[in-house]
Amino acid sequence: MESPAVTFTLAYLVFAVCFVFPPDEVRSAGLTVQSLLAAWLGSEDAAFVQYHLRRSTSxxxxxxxxxxxxxxAVTSALAYYWSRKGWNNHPLARTLAVHALPxxxxxxxxxxxxTEFRRxxxxxxxxxxxxxxxxxxxxxxxxxxxxHVAQQQDIHLTVTDSRQHELTPDSNMPVQFLTIRVASINPYVKAFDIRLNSTEYGELREKLRAPIINAANVVIHQSLSDLFLETFTSLVEINQTYSVPSTQELEPCIGCMxxxxxxxxxxxxxxxNEGECQQCYCRPMWCLTCMGKWFASRQDQQHPETWLSSQVPCPTCRAKFCILDVCIIR
Known part of the structure; x- marks a missing residue:
């Protein structure tokens, strides 16, 4: 296909030059804009200015x-070439051919x-x-x-990158995208990358036969609660801290122990507003992770955009609190 492409390119280049700067032979053959559009351009003698307005524009x-x-012209020729011999020349046909049995x-x-796609x-x-x-x-x-096509029995999968959009009050859904490299042991199959939401990672693993190697050591968030917990922790860490009396001994978290x-x-x-955030008088009984999980579990799962600004009851005394009220102990 390279030789016909080069030949066509040279021929079209000659045509374009002759069309823009027509020699006498081209003019005599009537292959100029003025000749081809003579009926629309009108007569130069009848209206010189109007004629050249239309001529220069056209x-x-x-x-x-x-x-x-x-x-x-090139893409039409390429499409025609691909369709020849029952689409045998199409790149996709060649891609599939490397997976065919002898x-x-x-x-x-x-x-x-x-057949499998219809399932x-x-x-x-x-x-x-x-x-x-x-x-x-x-x-x-x-x-x-x-x-891009690869057989499951021939592939190695590797998590190579992770991009995350943090959960904010004006966002509709926190998102973590994973990039997974699909490499085949078949030398004729080029490696390719797939990208998907981390919440779909578990479903993907269930469908794959080969294990996925986490080469980038990415922490994969497979649920909305996982993503929220990370944001919850980062926000609590910038809140003011709380100092416990030196005589008070802290006990293990009653959530995880x-x-x-x-x-x-x-x-x-x-x-x-009365009835919103209230003072909690409970002694420290929870760790940050368990409190974040409790906070997430009390939210409307259909409206994650409201999570950061909502109030939930204390898991012990039921006093309402928000994220600003969660203080790390010094």
Whole structure:
């Protein structure tokens, strides 16, 4: 395909030069803007200025379409070439052919993918230009112009990157996106990356046969509560701290019994509305993680944008508090 492409490019270049700077032979053949649009341009003798208004405008427009004409002609020729021999020349057909058994071809591979894609138990996610599909046998990435395909039995998967959008009061949903590298032991299959929301990570793992290696040591948040807990902790850490009397001995958290209680609820938000935040008189009995989990469990799961600004009852005395009232013990 390289030689025809070069030949066509040279031929189109000659055509474009002759169209913009027509020699006498081209003019005599009537292949100029003035000749092709003579009926619309009218007579130069009848209205000289109006004629050249139309002529200069149409010439500029025609010349500006030359690059578009080249790309349309090239892509049309490429599309025709791909469709020849029952689409055997298409890059996707060649991609599928490397997965075919010795006595079969790409159509058998396509039939397998078609059959598995129709099943309702497939994993599918992503936007139309970057879809990820995992079936019993195949891992597929759909992009705008191509399809990446790998067999599950041949692949190694590695988490290479994580990008997170922090939960804020004006956001609708906190999001952590994971980038997973799909590499095949088949030398003819190029490695490719898939990207998905961390909340879908568990469902993806259930559909995969191969384990996923976390090479980047990414902390993967697989639920909304996980993401909120991280934000809850970061906000509490900037609150004012609480000093316990030297005679008071801290006990293990009654939530997990693994960590010493390290937070105290102190009314700091100065909420003026009666019935909202209240002073809690309980002694320190909870760790920051368990209190964050308690706070998240009391929220409306359908409206995460309200979580940071809401109040919840103390798990012990039921006094209402907000995030501003959670103080780390010094």
């Amino acid at each position: 010439t500029l427009l025609a010349h500006s379409l030359l690059p578009l004409g080249y790309y349309l 006595q079969s071809g790409w159509r058998e591979v396509a039939s397998s993918i078609n 309702i138990d497939k994993f599918a996610t992503g936007a139309p230009g970057a879809r990820v599909i995992v079936t019993d046998t195949w891992v597929i990435k759909v992009t705008t112009y191509c399809l 693994q960590t010493i209680a390290n937070i105290k609820l102190v009314k700091n938000c100065q909420e003026p």
